[in-house]
Amino acid sequence: MDFLNSHNEIGLVEEKTFVCSTRFSLSNGQFLDGFQLRYECYGELNPAKDNAIYICHALTGDHHVAGIYHAKDDKPGWWNHVVGPGKPLDTNRFFIVSSNCLGGCRGSTGPSSHRPDASGEPCGASFPDLSIRDMVRAQRALIDHLGITGLHAVVGGSMGGMQALQWVVEYPGFARNAIIIAATAQHSVQTIAFNEAGRRSIRGDLEWQDGNYDKNKGPNQGLSVARMMAHITYLSDVGMEEKFGGDQRLNPSSDFEFSVQGYLDHQGKKFIDRFDANSYLKLTEALDRFDLFGESGLQEAVSKVETRTLVIAFSSDWLYTPKQNKQIVDALLQAGKDASYLEIDHSHGHDSFLIDSGPFLQALDVFLQTDENKKVESMEVDGFRKLRNRYEVKKEADFRAIDDWVCPKDKVLDLGCGRGLLLEHLRETKQVQGLGVDWELNKSISCVARKVPIYQEEILEALAKFNDDSFDWVIFSRMVESLPEPGKILEQALRVGRKVAVSFVNHGYWRNRANFLFQGKRVCNEVYPHQWESSHLSNHFSIREFEDFCLRLQAEGMKVKLGRKMFYRGDWVKHCFVLPNLRAGLAIYEIIKGD
């Protein structure tokens, strides 16, 4: 790879130093007599100064995100595949800033910095405890120093994702967008336990000397064990098996019996050359203490957020699990914010965010698009307004009915939203505030590209998370038939929304009946495309069954009533007014909560 001259490489970059010489208060009540941050910038700040993106690095990462330091440097920055000309964080359009975090050991003020006195000794154990918030406040000072009055986005993975989250909480609206990747609002007990074992390993090393080790010595043994252990948590069981299992399991030619031993040994050794043990202690403690749940809960913590947020988790990440990432989105959505969640199926575990993978890069790319610079033409082909064939017309029928019913500025939850066509249309025509739920990643990425907030999740899981009466409308567009025990799900929808719109293919349609009567088998056409043996499980129903269900709900004392209904004939175009259960191919119902 030619990192120097290729047209989509940044090429040479250089480190800079920001010195803040005023007193800097810390969350724990202590203060620093000023500090410095080592940082790098790529791209150009535009005249409006509104194209800056701040990148926060992970625990053992640093400010060297992309590019190389000299012509023969073959190790570019850690996110070089993400940041550069034409890449998702496009340096042709954005001005990218990243700094080594406060407390780090790559040029920013931290435990290995010299004491302010003349001794020349490192601060060591005397360096104060830091919080994630302290680190973010120092980053803000750098951004102010650069004359930036608002960020296009703040982006980070792992500890960087927690910092990005702290950014949007700490400075409402300062960043217009945020991408929080493989992060958490609170460490799990298991993660704290692993960190504690690592810290014990460092502090138990006799060379640690209560943190006051000499500059070129230190608890190397303890630090390398801590790193080895932590490194296992960054990978996944499956990923490790792919890399060091099977034929690669044994390593007879080397000093190590098993390949993974040699790999861990290398990781441990490399680490003690580039990382300071006291920094490792301070940073892991800051992570363990980071807790946006606090006493009032996460929803309260994010209540002032004014940033459009995308949270991305990886399926095999067991350090900051999909569940933990979803907690962030849940809280943002419960607080009524613009938030999206994507879950990428990847075997590399927590470190997946460092891997060059298509869907991940695509998600970053489409989320950061600005209106001037959309790249979604390829997706608009299947859009609301461009219909390609008869089946496309069918897809439209219930959208148009629901479009009629929804009022301007309504809050709408679309369950099984697909590529977000309906919600995009409702936003553009009625300023509707929409949220889509779909479990397919590629469809969810299309939603992100349309700037439709999307929760990539199973419908039942997602529904259970919303507060009562969170939405004006909950929409099921031809997907109830794929839900088990739909009654329970519809009851959940009626808890969450004031009105529910259900569109469905009427299974009682005369052709289905006739076919079943005369042939004793199901119909097979464009609406029911599969023969029995290739069918997925389903739960088709008729208009009559649906109405019977609503009557049973009322009989059970639930305060609901049927509102508007629309029936279409078999062509899904012409309306149908009489004998709908026999004559209608498609039905759309409004269910209204209340007396």
Place this chain on the structure above:
Amino acid sequence: MDFLNSHNEIGLVEEKTFVCSTRFSLSNGQFLDGFQLRYECYGELNPAKDNAIYICHALTGDHHVAGIYHAKDDKPGWWNHVVGPGKPLDTNRFFIVSSNCLGGCRGSTGPSSHRPDASGEPCGASFPDLSIRDMVRAQRALIDHLGITGLHAVVGGSMGGMQALQWVVEYPGFARNAIIIAATAQHSVQTIAFNEAGRRSIRGDLEWQDGNYDKNKGPNQGLSVARMMAHITYLSDVGMEEKFGGDQRLNPSSDFEFSVQGYLDHQGKKFIDRFDANSYLKLTEALDRFDLFGESGLQEAVSKVETRTLVIAFSSDWLYTPKQNKQIVDALLQAGKDASYLEIDHSHGHDSFLIDSGPFLQALDVFLQTDENKKVESMEVDGFRKLRNRYEVKKEADFRAIDDWVCPKDKVLDLGCGRGLLLEHLRETKQVQGLGVDWELNKSISCVARKVPIYQEEILEALAKFNDDSFDWVIFSRMVESLPEPGKILEQALRVGRKVAVSFVNHGYWRNRANFLFQGKRVCNEVYPHQWESSHLSNHFSIREFEDFCLRLQAEGMKVKLGRKMFYRGDWVKHCFVLPNLRAGLAIYEIIKGD
């Protein structure tokens, strides 16, 4: 708890020592000049000497399985809830033996034993490398010494499960039964990595002294970190959250910020008092090297097994995962052995096998039942021969047809076997060799109680594991309608079996048609018990659809033909000969592979 006098407690027990003074060869070519094992026995060896059960302990366990050492001892053995009068390993019926493993540090010969010379020093680093096989061979010497010529069972969890597995491989038929719990035939790369980090912690401790530390000193710091880390892998994320999360997360009154820190500290400290670092190194290395896959594969390794085996995994065990436990069963089944698999849903992770939980104890109990001593009366109520109501008659209809078709000594795979009634009946009447597959634990435990081998698994997952032509019959008794894309599954069944029997409720039955025609909704009766809104997803089909599918298979060139068929009317009793797709309520087909 009164551990001394209660009628279902063993009460006082005492340690014994077995000394083998002959030379003992080890797997690595070295040898021991004799060895000793510390052991305990409970219950009485019967005159036939056929009621002995050997229990193998886990890595840091020992031979003190149950009972107490003195009247005020309030800490009974580690499996006291499992072993005792009337407990699953019932000391009223069985003679229980357990020993501290070779290489251990609780009284058996290991690195902390004195050198054979007069120095009185421990062997330390000079103690030879051991294998799991060496440990099992030493256990066999003890069993021989006790005059036992065959074991009723060998039982063990974790490392003990791996030893139990080695027992059945090493001594074909010596143990009639084996229970392998939370074990693996080969460590995952992740597990080796964790063990290696732990060993690095020990060996990096300056007190380790290349393994030649003094008796009362040693690498305590390194050992305690290794233990802390390993202990995390014995628990689960969810289990840790339940115990140390939420309101228990912080621990302001103690020396530790987070509760889990104090817990780990305690675990680490306790461990250095009771465990020898060199033993820990030797045993973890023996575990990492245990590999029954070897070069010829696991199926080859278990090819001589003659033991009825039950493998039990726990859903939250991420150290020896359900997948790893299933590999053992897969190999045994592929080699044609009598093996069962149960998976217990439990949040305690790997250590679940140490927890007092109902289904686990029940599984041990019913598996170890001898014919003289069955406890399954309560289950026989829903047996093949005792019918309680009209619905029970219906359950019988297809069983009787399949019963007619299956030949004596056939090998039969029953997919969705429920409580194993059919397979029990076929075994008792025709010596059929059956295997059931069902994903429900309680039904699977009933199968174990009936001595019907059971694989608790999803049908598709299970089917994919069997070799071509493994069975004479593959049976789907009224469950194809709950399978997505059943065509693929039936093709798999035709790969695995020579013949396939499919019984199904004929959806083309005239009542269904009439109901749909006139009412435009589904029928709701004892066969289709749910209204639409409380239905699970399904894929009902008719006789015609099934036959059409078989024709399509043939048209695609697959060599299959339809054999015998049986149709029953709506009462599922009277036969039906004309217009079956209209008149039959239940259909049973034989599909035969071949020209």
